[in-house]
Amino acid sequence: MNKLFLLFISFNAFAAIEVVTTLPEFKWVVDQIGKEHVSVKSLLSGNEDPHYIDAVPSFIVKSSKADLLVKNGMQLETGWVPKVIQMAGNSKIKEGNAGHCDASADVDKANPIKNFNRSMGDVHPAGNPHYSLSVVQMKNVANTIFKCLSKVSPKKKSEFKANLNKTISKLNKLHKELKEKAKGLKGKTFMTYHLEFVYFFKDFGLNGVGTLEKVPGVLPSAAQLLEKSKLAKKENVDLILASTTNPRKYLEKFKEITGVPYTQLNLHMSDKYDDYIDYQKSLLEEIVNSVNQSK
Amino acid sequence: MKSVSVILLLAFAIGNANAQNNRQLINWFAGADIVGTANSESELPSDAMVREFELSANAHIDHIWEGTLTLSKHREPGQEDDPPAEVHEAFVFSNSIVEQGHLKLGKFFLGVGRLNRFHRHDWAFTNAPYYHEQFFGTEGVKDTGVEYSKLLSTERYINLTLGLTNGREFVHSHDHEHEEETSEHGAAHVPTHYARLSSFKEFSTTEGLEYGLNYIGRTDSEGIKYSYAGVDFVYKNRVRRFVDTLAQFELWQRSTTHDSENHKDLGAYLYLEKGMNQNHSFGFRLDYFKPDSEEHDEEESHDHEHGLEVENELYTAGFSYIYTNSEFLKTRFTVSRSEGFVVEEEEVGNTKASLQLVFSIGAHPAHLY
Structure with a gap:
């Protein structure tokens, strides 16, 4: 009986953190920081316009089993992510809970708008949400995702931290190389x-x-x-x-x-x-x- | 006058509440559906009106429940009186009680079929197919009760919805006569009970097919037993910022049993829409209705928009042009031809033209697929 219990404990200890991300760039960051401790799926393939997506039922299934959902935030996915979360019925990934990660949390937000209305078109009051094209901002994203993963799995925080440092080094090197180009x-x-x-x-x-x-x-x-x-x-x-x-x-x-x-x-x-x-x-x-x- | 006061009061409340929205995160929504209709058959109404005006508020009540309140005022073409505003929806919703499950309590549109799960202003077309008006009313069936929905633990999307409502309201109507009849008859013998099993086939992240099997049962206060069985599907292919192709289909059979006599009516529609770009799209709809018997249920037959009987079969084909100004404003022009109505024991056809303007202000909640 004790052996069975130990087996159960050890099985859980090795279970990967199930992560879904809205954009494939975030999948890459989660993979870099979480390494073998995560199993990541991106809801979007990267060929879509993330403003205009439906709350596709297959997204709901994927999100229903996730321990962590990483979104772009800044209202980029406002037309579909809230419905996916609502229909997934997964309390872990609800806004305010540990499994809900807004990747824009540490981004230096460009052009936030205080007063807005619909005559201004599809504007984003929190600021321009297209930060994932920026290598500099992706370092901030990596930092946010590190914090989110550490909340879901605090015991692995030091491992995640080491991986975060490596990821930031990679991005710094990339930025330097691209600046030259x-x-x-x-x-x-x-x-x-x-x-x-x-x-x-x-x-x-x-x-x-x-x-x-x-x-x-x-x-x-x-x-x-x-x-x-x-x-x-x-x-x-x-x-x-x-x-x-x-x-x-x-x-x-x-x-x-x-x-x-x-x-x-x-x-x-x-x-x-x-x-x-x-x-x-x-x-x-x-x-x-x-x-x-x-x- | 009374209903106008209620709406004004609510509008005033919105104004005051807006100041608190940032703290309380209440999503306010107001929408209108304005329709002008012309019919070639003189027995059918030609009219132009604000068909629907809706005010809705949605917010988290606490850490478990969300609440939705919707007040609506409707008037159908040809309707002489000005019906009062009514509580369209008043329900609480939770997805925190059972994992991968939702619970809804209160008054709501039943979660079955395709059209019934969406407010009419969100439909892909202006008017309900004839069979839908006959079976479920001009909008859909709403009632008071409980609905439970569960996402099954499978790799594939399979969702099961079960519901039980008191059965007092079935055909959603704004006709006074009908409402009086309903209240006279009192509660249903067997409350409305329903189920929907749905699944989804993903072709890509922007292309997929959702399909469902539906059942509704109810026995009314006079002992007439109704059961409805239906299938529905929706195929959508989104290209860049617009829906390039939409195909939507529903087929329903109504079985009516009274004093050991059984009648079966059948109805279906197929709607196809092709988007040209963000602004322009074209739609085509084919409807079919076949009543099993001349003996129609009077309670339901007198209050539908058409106001004409069908004895054998009814076919309707309609073509639409839709101009989408933005996500929040649409204009839809539709011309349709129906064959199979009966006027003074003679079969007649009808050509109908309608122009619809739908718009909304405020925060419309994200849509289902």
């Missing part, structure tokens, strides 16, 4: 379709001068595109950066008006990448190549 982009001017590159530009000191969208989340009208084209010409914009989920038709139209080329990038780690480091290198390389081709 981004030197080729100095003096170049960018516009974006949506406000998705704010943190990314800040990481590398790049010059972003505006968006094609006049109202966030709303398709720009012909008149608005024309107005933005004046800005593009005035600022001598070199390249438009957009997400693969942004509508190509509007980017083509803008290119037709202004002659400024565009590139559509995957703004989240898609299933092409297992490693955030590789993903970031590839992202910057695509931008550098697009700028070089635009010359």
Whole structure:
């Protein structure tokens, strides 16, 4: 009987922490810090626009058994994550409980809005939520995820801490390497379709001068595109950066008006990448190549 | 006048409560559904009106329960009187009592089928199919009772919902005559009991098929036994920021037993929608209804929107154009043709055109799939 009890105890001691993340970038961070102590699934594959997702029943099943849910926060997933949590019926991952982790907790939030209403479009009062493109902010994310994992499994805190340090070192090295590469982009001017590159530009000191969208989340009208084209010409914009989920038709139209080329990038780690480091290198390389081709 | 006062009072309360929203985290929502309808058949009403006005509040009550209160005022096309506002929903909800389970207590729309689980202003189309009006009313069945839902411990999504409600309200109606009849008859002999078993097939994170099997049973105060069996599915493929393809289907059979006589009525619809971009989409719906007998239940047949009988079969085909200004404002234009109504013992057809404007302000809760 005692042996059985010991077996049960030891089995539980080795049971991995079940984690679900909304974005694949966070899955990578959880894997880096939790290592063999975690089993992680990302709800999204990285090819979607996380603003516009349904509370898919398969997300509910995955979340129903999780010990920890890691979300982007800052209202990015406000249309679906609350419903997933509600329908999962898993008390561990409810807001306020140890298993609910808001990855934005330690992020240096850009552009928070105090007074807002729906006439401003799809704005995020807590600030721009697209921080996972930033290597610098991902260090803050790693710190938050370390705290979340330590709350769920306090006994492993020292192991998690050691892994956090290694992850931050990797990200520091990456940032240094990318900054070197981004030197080729100095003096170049960018516009974006949506406000998705704010943190990314800040990481590398790049010059972003505006968006094609006049109202966030709303398709720009012909008149608005024309107005933005004046800005593009005035600022001598070199390249438009957009997400693969942004509508190509509007980017083509803008290119037709202004002659400024565009590139559509995957703004989240898609299933092409297992490693955030590789993903970031590839992202910057695509931008550098697009700028070089635009010359 | 009384209902207007209630709504004004609630609106005033919202204004005052807004100041406290940040502390108490109350989600307030108000929505309106404005519909103009024209029918070629003169027996059917042509009208334009605010069909529905809804005020809703939702918040955590304590660490276990959430509460939802919804006050609604409805008026259907052709309805002469101005019905009072009514308590549409007043329920508490908890997902903290049983793991992977939810409990709902109070007054709510029954968690069965597809249309019945959504408020009408969230439907993919303007009007309910004819069979739905006959079986469940112009909106859906709401009643007071308890509903328990459990996510089964499987890798695949399988959800079981069971419910028991008092059976006093079944066909949701805003017709005074109907309400008087209901209260005269008193409580149902056998309360409304229902079940739904649903599952989901994921094709990708943005594409999937949800399907369900449904049952509802009830015996009314006159001893007429009703049972409803239905299947439903919804297929959705979201591309970037909009739903590229939507296919929605329901098939229901109603069985009515009274004095050892049994009648079976059958109804179904299939709705297909194709999105062009964030703003423009087109929908097509086919409806079918087949009554088993000429002997219709009067309590239900007089209060539906069409107001016309069907003796053999009814077919309806409708085409819609939907302009989505934003998530919170939609305009929908629909033209449909029905064949199979009976007027003065002759079969007639009807062409119907409707224009709908739906909008909401405040915090609408996240939707189910």
